[in-house]
Amino acid sequence: MTGSWIAVVLLVIGVLVVLAASLGALLLRAPADRLHLLAPVTTVAGPLIGAAVAIRLGGITVIAEAVLIVVLAIVAGAVLQAAAGHLLVRTGEEEE
């Protein structure tokens, strides 16, 4: 039961990070600034929510799957951010 509430705490913190990043991205004007706020979603919220899911569902398979999803999301997010940043700089659209 304690584990369930630990999972809830991790989940809530992760969701709050996502909400803050999404709202911040909406409020910022320049696309390059918005791009920075994508990082917390994958690097902070991802592991928190992944841990919450692993605690709730349990089992070695679930833990391995959650870790794999989070790691892939972090790596893919970093590569995509770099690619998007490169695109914005090349086309001169990093500032609005």
Place this chain on the structure above:
Amino acid sequence: MNAIDVWWSVAAGSLLVGGLGPALVLAGSGAPRGRIVGLQLAGSVTVLLLMVLAALLDQPTVLLLPLVLVLVSFAGTLVFTRLLGPDP
């Protein structure tokens, strides 16, 4: 539904509205190259949302969906960054 399930449901709803909503607004407005940010945000938030839904439904097999989505959205977004780039 016990209190813990309520929290998980609220979390899923919050991700759907507060996470995907702004992502859709960002992806649907502004210059085409600036919309890439919304696309990336939508992909990341959807992966997290699917993980939360898998836990909420107590269906570990549903975790296959966010796993596939991470890979597919990665490839798809990279294609968009390539196509939106200036002509060589």
